[in-house]
Amino acid sequence: MDENARGKGKDMTEVSGQNPETQLLDKYRGGDVEALGILVEKYRKPLFAFIGNMTRSHAEADEVFQEVWFKAIRKLALYRDKNFGGWLMRIAHNTVIDRARKLKNECSLDSGSEGGNGGSLGSVLPAPGQDPSAHTAAGELGKRISAAVAALPHEQKAVFLMRIEMDLPFKEIAGIQKVSINTALARMHYAVGKLRTLLKNDYEALAAQRLEQERPI
Amino acid sequence: MNCEQWQHQLLLAESGELADGDRKALDAHVATCHACMDFRNSTRVLSEAVRPVLRRGTPSPSTLAAIREEAAARVGGTRMLVLRPFVLQIAACAAAFALVVGGWFFLRSGESLAPDAIHQVGSLLTMVSEQHADGTGVPAVSASDEDARIRALARELLRMEGLGFDEVL
Numbered sequence: 001m002d003e004n005a006r007g008k009g010k011d012m013t014e015v016s017g018q019n020p021e022t023q024l025l026d027k028y029r030g031g032d033v034e035a036l037g038i039l040v041e042k043y044r045k046p047l048f049a050f051i052g053n054m055t056r057s058h059a060e061a062d063e064v065f066q067e068v069w070f071k072a073i074r075k076l077a078l079y080r081d082k083n084f085g086g087w088l089m090r091i092a093h094n095t096v097i098d099r100a101r102k103l104k105n106e107c108s109l110d111s112g113s114e115g116g117n118g119g120s121l122g123s124v125l126p127a128p129g130q131d132p133s134a135h136t137a138a139g140e141l142g143k144r145i146s147a148a149v150a151a152l153p154h155e156q157k158a159v160f161l162m163r164i165e166m167d168l169p170f171k172e173i174a175g176i177q178k179v180s181i182n183t184a185l186a187r188m189h190y191a192v193g194k195l196r197t198l199l200k201n202d203y204e205a206l207a208a209q210r211l212e213q214e215r216p217i
Numbered sequence: 218m219n220c221e222q223w224q225h226q227l228l229l230a231e232s233g234e235l236a237d238g239d240r241k242a243l244d245a246h247v248a249t250c251h252a253c254m255d256f257r258n259s260t261r262v263l264s265e266a267v268r269p270v271l272r273r274g275t276p277s278p279s280t281l282a283a284i285r286e287e288a289a290a291r292v293g294g295t296r297m298l299v300l301r302p303f304v305l306q307i308a309a310c311a312a313a314f315a316l317v318v319g320g321w322f323f324l325r326s327g328e329s330l331a332p333d334a335i336h337q338v339g340s341l342l343t344m345v346s347e348q349h350a351d352g353t354g355v356p357a358v359s360a361s362d363e364d365a366r367i368r369a370l371a372r373e374l375l376r377m378e379g380l381g382f383d384e385v386l
Contacts, residue, residue: 031292033288048276061276062280066283069287069288073284074291076291142273145270163264170229189228207262
């Protein structure tokens with residue numbers, strides 16, 4: 001399906017020279033539900049990877065993924081951006097933040113009744129080793145990589161995921177996080193540094209593996 | 218520029234947000250700086266290692282089915298919303314047209330009435346000033362409609378001055 005989506009998009013680009021996503025959205029607006037299905041399939045993996053690593057369980061990630069698409073479908077008439085993936089990621093980021101705030105308030109109410117001080121935003125976001133990818137990744141290395149990503153501070157992790165999963169430019173990431181581009185760059189910089197530290201025992205093997213893949217046959 | 222700033226430039230270069238001129242300067246620095254070269258390699262190695270691991274999760278079939286159902290249910294509503302700006306544009310054009318036509322008629326009627334109104338006010342003022350100058354009253358008026366209108370206006374003005382029209386006559 002993914003290949004199919006890419007193939008259709010490519011054909012449309014070649015024919016008209018226009019953005020294939022815009023054409024798919026126009027087709028959906030014209031009543032072709034399958035056109036939106038192609039977009040859902042195209043962004044299924046990167047979007048779910050972002051959401052899955054920003055929430056605490058697979059069930060929660062499923063809920064957020066559905067909520068994001070429902071919001072996107074309802075707001076589609078207002079969509080005027082050039083980058084559909086960036087727009088989708090903005091909705092996903094805001095949904096994750098809103099959900100975390102809501103959970104934080106609920107935690108505060110609960111802890112308030114027990115005489116506690118209330119939970120921080122970080123306490124309702126995934127803790128190291130709790131993210132769904134950690135359970136689904138094959139092999140020990142995959143688990144260690146998932147755990148390292150999960151251990152990143154929330155904002156750094158969001159920048160890192162938006163950058164590597166959706167290939168968003170820093171200008172757009174800064175806009176989504178409502179920070180300066182220098183702050184977004186600094187967050188990515190810290191994320192890379194921290195991942196390098198957390199995966200120091202695996203880094204050499206990963207670098208060698210990459211060199212092996214790049215070597216011409 | 219320190220290495221952290223160069224590394225920010227490296228990140229911008231990787232995302233395609235660095236100008237060609239800046240890229241040349243960056244390449245020249247990285248070629249001689251071990252720390253920045255290492256950072257560039259780290260970014261690439263980690264991104265490529267992390268991406269396939271994180272993408273192993275997938276939404277459940279029921280979630281995808283629910284999205285499909287929502288998309289099918291909303292497609293009509295979306296079309297209506299898309300039409301809305303077009304309808305608003307038509308309405309705005311119609312309102313602008315009505316405004317222009319109405320304004321044109323208003324100005325045209327103003328032009329045709331204005332000389333007559335000025336003439337009537339001038340006559341009235343002359344008549345009133347004559348009444349006050351010699352106290353003999355207004356000149357004899359004709360029975361025409363125009364004169365009757367002037368007499369009515371003069372009567373009103375004199376009443377406001379505290380004089381009765383008949384007294385002046």
